[in-house]
Amino acid sequence: MISMTLGYMTNYHQVDKSSLYSPDGVWKISKLSKSSACGDIKRHLRSHGANAMMQDQDEANEHEQQQANDIETKLSPLITRLDDVEKRVEHLEMTEKDWQANPPASKTDVRQIWDKLEDMENRLRRNNVRFVGFPEGREGGDAVKFLEELLPNLLDREGRREIEQAHRVASQRPTPGDRPRLILARFLRLSDWDAVLRAARNKGKLSWGNSTVMLFPDYPRATKMKRDKFRECKKKLHELGVSFRMLFPAKLRIETSEGEKAFDCPRKAKAFRDAMQ
Structure with missing residues (x-):
């Protein structure tokens, strides 16, 4: 305004x-x-x-x-x-x-490497035998001499089997009453290794003093599992009276009228055994 x-x-x-x-x-x-x-x-x-x-x-x-x-x-x-x-x-x-x-290794490459390592371990332990049952300390300080001297009497076989090295497995000495540690021995020759195990298998029960002694091949765990898969087949072959033999590392060889058949597959070995009945 x-x-x-x-x-x-x-x-x-x-x-x-x-x-x-x-x-x-x-x-x-x-x-x-x-x-x-x-x-x-x-x-x-x-x-x-x-x-x-x-x-x-x-x-x-x-x-x-x-x-x-x-x-x-x-x-x-x-x-x-x-x-x-x-x-x-x-x-x-x-x-x-x-x-x-x-590029990383493929499954095939890993499988091949694993097979080679397993084969190397099998070869390194090929001549080894595991002695179970000898009382603790009886070998004294020389397990090689102990085994070489008792094997002829234990197996009822003449001749010296040359052992390259032997020792108790595991470092801790068991307490009285515990199971004694096994003795692991490596034979110098594969022929001696085979002869000792064959003689032990043929004799059956082995006794040394008051102790029962058993001998086993020293297979790696993977190889032992493969061989164990043939156990059922071997049992049936034994019942049928069929001769057979396990080959190293895990192969079953069956003797037939037509010759020998070798199997590295338990399933195929079982099928062949069933066809024999």
Whole structure:
């Protein structure tokens, strides 16, 4: 209103005062007043409208900023996970390149390596015999001499069987009343190893003093498990009166009227045995 009044006063001074009281002067004053008031009103509306628009724009900007903040908050974990995925993919790509440059062994390669290691162990232990039942300490300090001297009487076989080395298995000495430790002996010649085991098998029960003595080949665990799978088949062959023999390391040889048949698969040996009945 103050601006409107000032405007009116400004317009009033622009009018010739000598004509104020004429009809035409009154009309001019009225026209100037209306024109000034309209201009002030328009300026007032423009000012308030601009302020309102600026306030609305500020509110809109604030709302958009809040939405952007919410979106950023939700995207932050996803971005972190994406970074982690990228790192893992990069690691896998590097690993694949390493594998391509140095490919790992396949199952076939591992099987071949395992078979070679098993064969090496079998050969290293081929001439070994495990003596079970000799009382603890009876061998004195020389187990080789002890076995070489008693074997002819134990097996009822003449001739000296040369033993390369022999010792008690396990380091801790058993207490009185416990089972004595076995003696592991390695024969110098494979022929002596075979002759000793064959003689022990043919004689049956072996006695030394008041002790029962048993002899076993020193097979690795894997080889022993393979040989044990033929146990049922060997039992049935024995009942049928069929001659057979286990070959090293784990092969069953069956004697027939048509010749000998050798099997390294227990299932095939069983099928052949069943066909003989």
